[in-house]
Every structure is written in structure tokens, then in C-alpha cells.
Amino acid sequence: MSIKKSEIAAIYGNKLPVGCNLCFSGIKAVIFLTGLCNEKCFYCPVSYLRRNKDLIYVNERKIENFEEIFEEIERSGAKSASITGGEPLIVFDRTTKIIELLKQNFGSNFHIHLYTNGILINEDVLKKLEKAGLDELRIHPTIDGIEKKVVIAKKVTSLSVGVEIPSLPGKEEWMIKLAEFLDKAGADFLNINELEANETNIKNLRINGFVISDNGIVVNGSRETAMKVIEYAKKHSLKIPIHFCPAIFKDAVQTRNRFIITAQNDIKIYEKADGGLIKFGILEPESTDIEIEKFIDEGLIQRCRDSLCFHLDDLKKLKDLINKKGKAYVVEAHPTRERFIVNKSRLF
Template sequence: MPKGCRICMSGGKLTLFVTGLCNNKCFYCPVSEEKRRDICYANERLVKSIEDIVEEAKLMNAKGTGITGGEPLLVFDRVKAYIDLLKNVFGSSHHIHLYTTEISNRVMELVDRGLDEVRYHPVNLNISKIDKSIVKRIRESADIGIEIPSIPGRYKDMAKIVLMAGDLGFQFININELEFSEANYKQLRLMGLRIRRKHIAAVNGSLNEAFKIIKWASREIKDLSIHICPSSFKDKYQYRLRLIRTARNIAKPYEKINNDGTITKLVIKTNNPKQIVEKAKIPRTMYRIFKNKLETSINYLNKLVGIKNVEVYKYVYLPTYDRKILVIDKAT
């Protein structure tokens, strides 16, 4: 398994979306219309300066970064600067991988600057002419593989890519379960694709097609590592564990970190928050007062709901940059 995937499994990869610009028109592209322009995000944070990238990486104790887009090489100088930044701030062990539709000397230049892993994406499952010598040069200093979506009905195209990959010198192939998004929903539906039963976004038949490739390749292909990345993996592991890493750094002493990475707290509306603290006997480290509100631990719920003239609410929010609130429940 590629090192980038292993770090991703632990929730340790910062997602650095360097631009939404792209000259390709992949029908399955999940990038939202709002992001299909020259815009940059570090996880959910809009990047306005390089300090935003560094801070976001520190908040999650990032062990590496995945550079994605759009097509990152359309902002080549920006990518070079970001690789330099990440290596200078976090050291050579900070693992950086890049998604791109291009295998060229420019990719080799990024490897020379410290890029650790290249993930080539053949547009619409069509491998363009690739210079085998460049793949070989990249392999001398970095890992290089192919990443594709598993598209139902495109078994032959995927098998062709697998057959060509080893001959071209690629070390691994990642096959992603195809997902519906707001951006690609209409096109995927026009192709007759549907959401898999009991799933939010996974395309029905995508995972089975990927398993067929794995089964065939295990008999026919040698010296090539092939992996499947299911849709459920992103939520259960990648995203959830990344949230937990961040939550551990930002949660206040009175806030509870949940198994899904969200954070829970109580918010009490009252005209006399100090009096409420005294009545409930809340230690100083377990609350925060601002204006006519009191924040404290969910553990004090039973004590607080019995006090007159106060409104007690349970808040559940994401430890993302915008601190998105998911739940506001009034306690009774």
C-alpha cells in the first residue's frame, strides 16, 4: 500500500486543494461548481495566505499533505512554493503526494523539490502517451502510481490500464469507488447509474467492478500493487480520524470529543451566568462565560435543566475551520 494511503488511513493527511482550474472535462468530476475556479483550500479553510496552510496542518498534526485540484500543474509555481513551504516548516518526513493528469518533466521538477508520491489520473480512463523514461526517473526518487474511479461498464478500460501500468513502470494502482456529487449527479444519472442501496453517495455497481479487477489482476498481474478505496472508507476512517486529530487540539476542557470526530458542549442562556456556575458547582476550568451565555460540559446537563429561568441547549459541531454546527437541541 502506498505510504500516502497509510497516512491517509490514520487521518493524518492535509487536503490541499490548490486550484479548481482544469482543462479536462471528466464526466465523473466531483468538484463543485463553486470550486471550479482559481481558488485554494486547506481542508475546509479558504487559503488567503500561506499561514493558513501552516495553521491548518498544525491544528490536525498533519503527517503529510495531498495536493489536489482541478489540475494542480496549471498553477505550477504555486505548487512548487507550497512544497517548499511544507518541507521547510514540517521537515523532510512530511509526506506529500500529488494528483495530476500529466506525467512530464514538470512533475520531475516537483520530485526534485521534495514531492514524495505521484498519482497519475488518466482522463476518462484513457491513458495518453506516456514517456516511460520520465516514469523511471520519477521512481528513482519518489513513488508513482495511477488513481482511477471504478466506473460500472468500463471493465475493459480499467483492465487495459492495469496491463499498461506495469509495463510503463508504475508501482501501484488505486481504484476509487465512484460517488455521486452535486456536480456529477446529472451526468451519472443520464448514464443510468444509481446510488447503492443504504449508501449516501456510492454508485451502485462501482465496488463490484473494482473487485472484478482485483480478482483478475491477482491471477494475471505481478509486481503491481492494486488497492480499492471504498466510499465508506472516507467517512469511517479518513475524514473521521482527521476530525478527531483536530478536535484534540481545539476542544476546550469542558467539550466532549465524540467517536465521529464531532464536539459536544452545553450552551446556557441566562441573565446571571455566574450564579448558575455557583448553583451547579462547576469548576473554573469547565466553563466559559460570554455576554449572557454560559458554555460548559454535557456532564452538567441534569444539574442545569432543573434550574429556573435558564435555557439549556446541547450543541454538536465540527472541528473544522468554520466550526459548522450540526445540532442544536433544547434540553428539557
């Protein structure tokens, strides 16, 4: 098998896991089902806001009930979902319930994959996950022997089963042995992620001897380690597909594509989509008077949250009003439900 390389990925083998293809396309919702976990990985990137807390998020939205999960999936235009954490199997009943409900609400073709460290996996758990409707299982082995649960999963289910690990410089030999084991076990894939650095793990990464890149985003040598494993797989003709996913993929491809689709799916009358961002105008008048109410009645100005918003295409029509009545800004925001603002600049 050949190796295909690009700036955002390296792939050994003929195909990506289905979950990866959907992620790449931006039509996957990320369901963070709990921050509780039975492991303490030193490289864990989960934020302090979520870590060790039994909270649910879908994409960037904090969720209070299952109905809000479905609402956010519809709003984002997602056609699939990944279930992650924390460790989703700690809240096993919740995990199987949401899988069942996703299939009921969005149909049998709504693809679902789940991340787990595998510690709580057994035959009964696997059969219940498959019965609930899970399509793809991704095991992240954190202790010796967990990778053997791939064999059990392949034996007792028809799920697509693979392993997903961070690329740890200095652990090349272990990663190669893992790839060889998975190849013999008939695993469906091995995903290797570039080791990311953030405010929650950077101290531990340094304590463990890793060197952070100049941009502070990744660990030096992580990409090179992954590529050595892939080159080994090619040299020794391993059959298992291996996918290296760099850190840049999350922002440059995955999140951006999801934001583009969400923006198209959830655009307001006063907004315009611009790539993965949403742009609109905000008017902050000194007071709301009859003249401003006239523009609101005509639909040129919309009440939005605590502001008065307008479409940037109507700027010329509103210029005189803006100059007389107050301050106006161009806003760039992510298409999250709350419209997280990334840039706000003064007009005129």
C-alpha cells in the same frame, strides 16, 4: 500475490502506497490548491462552491494565505498532506512553493503526494516537483496516452508514481489494459476508487447511463467492476499492487480518524471529545446578569463566539441557573475550526 478484502477496502499485493496508509491513519491534511481545471470529467465530484474557482482549502477550512495552511495543519495534527484540486499543475508555481514550505516547516519526513490528470506533465515539471520535495505522484489519466507519462516520471525522478482512477462500470476492459500497461511500466501502484455520486455529478452520471445506488451515494456496479480488475491481476500474476477504495472509506475511516486526531489536538476547555465529534453545552439566557457573570468568573461558563458555553460534566452545577435564566442545548459538532454543528438538542 494475494487479495485482502474487508468491508472498507480490497488490496492486491503486499503494500499500500504510503499516502494511503497515512490517509487511513487520519494524519493526512487535504490541501485543495485550486478549483481550476483543464478537464471536464463528467463524474467530477468537486462542489459547485469550489469548481472552476481559484480557491484554496485545507480540509474544510477556506484559506487566504500560506500561514493559514500551516496553522490548519498544526491544528489538525497532520503528519502528511495530499495536494489536490481542480488541477494543481495549472498553478504550478503555487504548487511547488507550498511543497517547499511544507518540507521547511514540518521536516523532510512530512510526506506529500499530489493528484494530477497528467496533461501538463513533462520532464521539466517532474524534476521541479521532485526538487521541491514531492514524495508521491498520482496520475488520473483522462485522455488516451496520459498513462505513458508514468514511464517518463519513473525514468527522470525517484518519486513513487502510480495511477488513481474511478471504477467505471462498462470500462472493465480499459481498466485491465491500464493495469497491464502499468505493470510493465514499473508503476508503484494502481488505486481504484468506487464511483461516488453527489449533487454536482449525479445528473451527468445518469445521462451517461449509470444507475445510482438506493442510498444515492455510489454507482451500482462500480465495486464489482473494480474487483474484476483485481481478480484479473491475481489470475495473471501482475506485480503491480492494486488498491480498491470504497466510498464508505472517506467517512467511516479517513475523515473520522482525522476528526478524532483533530479533536484531541484542538479541544477547548468547555468541550469533550466523543469519537470524531465534539460535544459541549450552550446556554442561551434571556439576559446576562450578575449571576451568570459569577459563573463566568468561576470558569463554569465560557464565552465562545456568540454564545455561552459549558462543559457537560458541569451540567449538575448549572442546572438551577439554566432553569432560571434561559434555554440550554447539547451540541455535537465536527472539530473544524468553525465547529460545524451536526446536532443540537434541548436540555430539560
